[in-house]
Amino acid sequence: MKTENIIKYRMAKSIQYAVCSNSNCKMPTANLAIMSVYLIFALFLMEVNADAQTPIKKEVEVVKPYEPAVSDAYKINVLPKISDSVNIKPSFQYNIVPVMVNSEFQVSAINAAKMLSMPISKLYKNYIKLGFGNYLSPLAEVYVNSSRSKKHTAGLFFKHQSSAGNLKLENGDKVFAGYSETSGELFGKKFFKKSYLYANGGARSNTVYDYGYFPKLDTTLEKGRIRQSYFTASASTGLRSLNLDSSKLSYDIGLKYNFFQDRLKHGENHINIGGQFHQLFLKDKLFGLNLNYNFLKPNAKLDSSGYVNSLLIIDPWIGMSSPEYQIKAGLKLCFQTQNNNFKISFIPYGEFQFMAVKDVLIPFVGLNGQVNTHSYQDVSLENPFIDAGLRVKNSVNRDIYGGLKGSLGSKASYVLKVAFSKLKDQYFFVNDSLTKLRNTFTVVYDNGDLFNGYAEVNYDYSEQLAFRAKANYYDYKLDHQLYAWHKPNFDFTFSTIYNMRNKILVNLDVIAVGKRYAKDARYYLINPRVKSLAGVIDFNLGVEYRYTKILSAWVHLYNFTASKYYSWNQYPTQRFSAMAGFTYSL
Numbered sequence: 001m002k003t004e005n006i007i008k009y010r011m012a013k014s015i016q017y018a019v020c021s022n023s024n025c026k027m028p029t030a031n032l033a034i035m036s037v038y039l040i041f042a043l044f045l046m047e048v049n050a051d052a053q054t055p056i057k058k059e060v061e062v063v064k065p066y067e068p069a070v071s072d073a074y075k076i077n078v079l080p081k082i083s084d085s086v087n088i089k090p091s092f093q094y095n096i097v098p099v100m101v102n103s104e105f106q107v108s109a110i111n112a113a114k115m116l117s118m119p120i121s122k123l124y125k126n127y128i129k130l131g132f133g134n135y136l137s138p139l140a141e142v143y144v145n146s147s148r149s150k151k152h153t154a155g156l157f158f159k160h161q162s163s164a165g166n167l168k169l170e171n172g173d174k175v176f177a178g179y180s181e182t183s184g185e186l187f188g189k190k191f192f193k194k195s196y197l198y199a200n201g202g203a204r205s206n207t208v209y210d211y212g213y214f215p216k217l218d219t220t221l222e223k224g225r226i227r228q229s230y231f232t233a234s235a236s237t238g239l240r241s242l243n244l245d246s247s248k249l250s251y252d253i254g255l256k257y258n259f260f261q262d263r264l265k266h267g268e269n270h271i272n273i274g275g276q277f278h279q280l281f282l283k284d285k286l287f288g289l290n291l292n293y294n295f296l297k298p299n300a301k302l303d304s305s306g307y308v309n310s311l312l313i314i315d316p317w318i319g320m321s322s323p324e325y326q327i328k329a330g331l332k333l334c335f336q337t338q339n340n341n342f343k344i345s346f347i348p349y350g351e352f353q354f355m356a357v358k359d360v361l362i363p364f365v366g367l368n369g370q371v372n373t374h375s376y377q378d379v380s381l382e383n384p385f386i387d388a389g390l391r392v393k394n395s396v397n398r399d400i401y402g403g404l405k406g407s408l409g410s411k412a413s414y415v416l417k418v419a420f421s422k423l424k425d426q427y428f429f430v431n432d433s434l435t436k437l438r439n440t441f442t443v444v445y446d447n448g449d450l451f452n453g454y455a456e457v458n459y460d461y462s463e464q465l466a467f468r469a470k471a472n473y474y475d476y477k478l479d480h481q482l483y484a485w486h487k488p489n490f491d492f493t494f495s496t497i498y499n500m501r502n503k504i505l506v507n508l509d510v511i512a513v514g515k516r517y518a519k520d521a522r523y524y525l526i527n528p529r530v531k532s533l534a535g536v537i538d539f540n541l542g543v544e545y546r547y548t549k550i551l552s553a554w555v556h557l558y559n560f561t562a563s564k565y566y567s568w569n570q571y572p573t574q575r576f577s578a579m580a581g582f583t584y585s586l
Contacts, residue, residue: 125147126585127143128141128584129142134165134579135165136163138161143155143157153191154189157202160181161180162181162182165178167572167573167574170215181206183202186200188200194243196242197237200235201234204231206230207227208228210437214570217436229263231262236254236257237255239251252274256272266298266301268296268376268377271294274291276290284320284322286319287316288316290317295309298391302389302391307339309337309339311335313334314332314333315330326351329348331347332346336394347370349369363402364403364405369396369398371394371395383441383568387435395425395427397422400419402418403416411460413458420449421451423447425445428485429485430444447479451473455469465496465499466496490513504543505542511540512537517532533565536565537561538563540556542554542555551583555578556580558578558579
């Protein structure tokens, strides 16, 4: 708006205000007209005068453009609230009239889902292993098995291993020290719904030569005169339950017969009847009963006096277990008849273990004992160079033990155990000085104590590599004998196997046996002297190369450090020996 217009506007307003500002003043209309004329004339003069003046020029500098802004709007959060003091509960009634609706829908059958069976690996029913080594040592093993069946299984096993080598004695003489072992067995099982019947029968022939004669004698041994052969025929059968439910009775009943005879026709009949029964009662208590009957009857050649050795053991027991502990306790009632003498023995036993640290540290303590019958067959298997027809009486041992066991992660486990045993009529082998060559063994008896420390560690480094180690320490305290003859003070076994992509298998065994003592046969009757048999470490190595799944080649090295040691007094063993062969499956 121009400046002069502003002035005209303000003056008109001022006059109007002056005339009418007083609400009580009332001016005549004529006077108002006259004043209006004067006002218009004055304004005209002012306009002329204003035009005659110099125009006003002003400049306005804008610092920044105008920025309109709208302030925030705030919502009123107060909600209306109605407070009604009248509460009306609706009341209504209804009736349901059932009406049957006929449906024409028919359910179509759905095919049952089919479980895909796991692929069954091919069964190689037959297996043969053949090998040959130094000392003229052939080896043959054959297994023949039936096909897979849910009703029965059967098989055949045959093995032969022999050696025809010579060994050097202490006096430098080389003697024939061959041996031969041949065995065969038929076995089978018949499966039922809740049990299975098993049976087997076989025969075994073992031939050795009593080559370890007294080295001071000037003699020449004839193979026929030092030859000893043992023959065994056996048969067994039994019935065993397949109950997976511990609340059902589980059982294993068996009958076994052995006929044993040596080269000189000393024979023995051995019958064993056994049964094991157990069942869970009262949710957490397991009751069981073990029965065992041994009957040993020598033939007239071995004993013509009607000697009978029988032992009946009745063993009831009870066990309880939980995730934190396990307890088992029982009592063995032993009724034995030997050499027409009847004796009853009571042997309590039990074991308690608890979880100190879950699966890592499990302490255990217990006590046990046993009456042991020693058949002619058992003694000859332990030492084949015994006197022909040697008969050993029963022995008794009572033990108390304790230790720790557990696992070290998912790959390792361990057992540490100490045991104290009370021995009665324990037998030990000594050279029989009543024979001229003194190349066979008889036994002496003694009572005493035995301390045994045992340690075992198993470590599966991977599926391809595993380690096993076991060690025993023995300390005998006997009443009469100077030493526990031919018993080592310690033994140690370490084994490992490495499987290289299931193609090459390597196994290494390390066997260590501590020092042993023997009665020197030269002074057995007058003044027995002690002969020390040095300890030994034996390394065995085996390598197998699997050309295919059915064909492989192998090499075994025994005592490859060629250590010289004696299995029994005057009986050196073969030193370094090697054997190679192959296996075939079909």
